[in-house]
Amino acid sequence: MKQLLSSMRIAFRALRMNKLRSALTMLGIVIGVASVIATVAIGSGATQRIQQQIASIGSNIILVIPGSMSSSGVRLGTGNAVTLSEADARELMVQCPDIALAAPMVRGGAQVVNGNNNWATGILGVTPDYLTIRELTVTQGSEFAQQDVDSANKVAVLGQTPVDNLFDGADPIGQTIRIKNVPFTVVGVLMRKGQSSSGQDQDDVILLPISTAKRKVIGAKQANADAVDAIMMQAKSGAQIPAAQEEATALLRQRHHLQANDDNDFSIRNLEELFAAQEASSQIMAVMLAAVASVSLVVGGIGIMNIMLISVQERTREIGxxxxLGAKTRDILTQFLVEAITLSVAGGFIGILIGVGASFLISKLAGWATSVGPGAVLLAVFFSALVGVGFGYYPARKAAYLDPIEALRYD
Amino acid sequence: MSSLIDIRDLRKTYLLGEIVVNALQGVTLSIERGSFVAIMGESGSGKSTLLNLLGCLDRPTSGRYLLGGTAVETMDRDELAEIRNREIGFVFQSFNLLPRMDALENVELPLLYKVSDTPNEDELGMQALADVGLVGREHNFPAQLSGGQQQRVAIARALINKPEILLADEPTGALDSHNGAEIMNIFRALNQEQGITIVMVTHSDEIATYAGRIIRFRDGLIVADAAVTKRAGDHLAAIAPVDAEVTV
Incomplete structure (x- = not known):
């Protein structure tokens, strides 16, 4: 312990004597650690954001959308057919044991007016189950009920964005807004959800009972008044998602009277898979970034080794x-290792500060989510110490095994 | 009582490139406790090699070396380091003080490598500096001290672990005659008052006469070994008379 303290004192003194040299040596480690911290922060920020989005979508969600429609051999994009119906949704819920909920939805857009304010927003016609599946909660007022759907009541639940744009801070509950000139009573405001992975504002939406939406706002499809744009389903658990998908496929094929060799006239998407893939790719990206950054850490380590070799050479006489005076192999080894570790750990700490600062700037300026966890910091400290030991060992060993006579004679 | 230093047929062979250098060609010698020996000889006569071997800085190619009755020629690096730390004090021609440390820190350096901890290091260091007449200089750096003062710091450093032997390699070689005489008077006092065994390599006949015995080397062999009859600085000897003059 006494020797370690003394070694540290000697090391600090030696480093202070060559301030510029020590600073430049440390710079390699500083840059290495800072870039590792910053890239890990960006990577884990992205991963965290995707996880938040998964949570914001709701859990165990399966989405059914109409398939592509062929019109005289020209295949239109997915979702153009009007093959899904509210009846499909009801039957999916009743007949499929692995499906907990199935909510039909219709989508549209409309200009919404409140007094002097107006705002163009997305309109979703849904049932109360939709809110359950998406785990949407209202912060003010209440959701609309199944009875509002059955009676096609003119009630609306607003996302935060229309509230902000239409009400200028006034309490929206109980107010009447006009959607396509139809008056609706605001009964609830949704909790803020933020942006989606594609940067879409998830709060820029107004929920209406599906029946009202079809009749008053979006308009029913001409081919089939019962048709819906999508059915959002929730499997009873994550493990039941594949089974639920199979059941839904079988039931819908049967209900749509498809022959064995016919293609599905709908498609089923499992959002969990989609996001899992996104998460995995962002993690791979993060690991790759960190790997590239750690190359600079290695370069910094080589700088330390270089300087330590010079230092050993310059201090040959001192070593002799x-x-x-009785210094053992271990004493000399410790002295120079402590010096190398001091360089690298000091560089590491400065690197952490710069890395954290850089992450902060990146999230401020570029708007990327970053997250500096204690794990990344610990890892950086650990690795910078490791670099010190790894690249300091060879010079230190060289010093420790000098021949005392030759070292004393050296000048 | 056996000799403090007892070497038998000590040989040392170097390989300088492809040339074999026989630095020591069979030296047999014993040095008693409390003696003051000067080793003289031309450059390359083997005197420095002998000093290095005596100081456990090097190991002989063959032969025996008993230091205080212990065979040291077979010890490994770290065992030799411990012997040096405990038993031997070195004084060099060029002082070899560490320039970034003040006098006190330089003096305390050997304590750092001691196996057992020293509780009152600074007290010990101050005392060692006082012993060589450097009170008030403990926080001067080597560059702020004269050559004679630096060498006295080096002597204090050599003595801090209370070794039995002081090995000096041309201790006055870098000093003027006045400072040289001062250093030799310190040696003399250490030898006579504290009974420290001193082995000193020197080129100077005058310096050598401070010793009680002069050994001359040529070509790796002892060619002369005699007691000094008319010693320099005998006015000091009056305080503590020479109790054992050794002749071989």
């Missing part, structure tokens, strides 16, 4: 003297 210490040996003559």
């Amino acid at each position: 003297l210490r040996q003559a």
Whole structure:
């Protein structure tokens, strides 16, 4: 312990003597650690954001959308057919044991007016089950009920964005807004959800009972008044998602009277898979970024080794003297290792500060989510110490095994 | 009582490139406790090699070396380091003080490598500096001290672990005659008052006469070994008379 303290004192003194040299040596480690911290922060920020989005979508969600429609051999994009119906949704819920909920939805857009304010927003016609599946909660007022759907009541639940744009801070509950000139009573306001992975504002939406939406706002499809744009389903658990998908496929094929060799006239998407893939790719990206950044850490380590070799050379006489006075191999080894570790750990700490600062700037300026966890910081400290030991060992060993006579004679 | 230093047929062979250098060609010698020996000889006569071997900085190619009755020629690096730390004090021609440490820190350096901890290091260091007449200089750096003062710091450093032997390699070689005489008077006092065994390599006949015995080397062999009859600085000897003059 006494020797370690003394080694540290000697190391600090030696480093202070060559301030510029020590600073430049440390710079390699500083840059290495800072870039590792910043890239890991960006990577884990992205991963965290995707996880938040998964949570914001709701859990165990399966989405059914109409398939592509062929019109005289020209295949239109997915979702153009009007093959899904509210009846499909009801039957999916009743007949499929692995499906907990199935909510039909219709989508549209409309200009919404409140007094002097107006705002173009997305309109979703849904049932109360939709809110359950998406785990949407209202912060003010209440959701609309199944009875509002059955009676096609003119009630609306607003996302935060229309509230902000239409009400200028006034309480929206109980107010009447006009959607396509139809008056609706605001009964609830949704909790803020933020942006989706594609940067879409998830709060820029107004929910209406599906029946009202079809009749008053979006308009029913001409081919089939019962048709819906999508059915959102929730499997009873994550493990039941594949089974639920199979059941839904079988039931819908049967209900749509498809022959064995016919293609599905709908498609089923499992959002969990989609996001899992996104999460995995962002993690791979993060690991790759960190790997590239750690190359600079290695370069910094080589800088330390270089300087330590020079330092050993310059202090050959000192080493010889210490040996003559009784310093053992281990004493000299410790002295130079401590010096190398001091360089690298000091560089590491400065690197952490710069890395954290850089992450902060990146999230401020570029608007990327970053997250500096204690794990990344610990890892950086650990690795910078490791670099010190790894690249300091060879020079230190060289010093420790000098021949005392030759070292004393060196000049 | 056996000799403090007892070497038998000590040989040392170097390989300088492809040339074999026989630095020591069979030296047999014993040095008693409390003696003051000067080793003289031309450059390359083997005197420095002998000093290095005596100081456990090097190991002989063959032969025996008993230091205080212990065979040291077979010890490994770290065992030799411990012997040096405990038993031997070195004084060099060029002082070899560490320039970034003040006098006190330089003096305390050997304590750092001691196996057992020293509780009152600074007290010990101050005392060692006082012993060589450097009170008030403990926080001067080597560059702020004269050559003679630096060498006295080096002597204090050599003595801090209370070794039995002081090995000096041309201790006055870098000093003027006045400072040289001062250093030799310190040696003399250490030898006579504290009974420290001193082995000193020197080129100077005058310096050598401070010793009680002069050994001359040529070509790796002892060619002369005699007691000094008319010693320099005998006015000091009056305080503590020479109790054992050794002749071989």
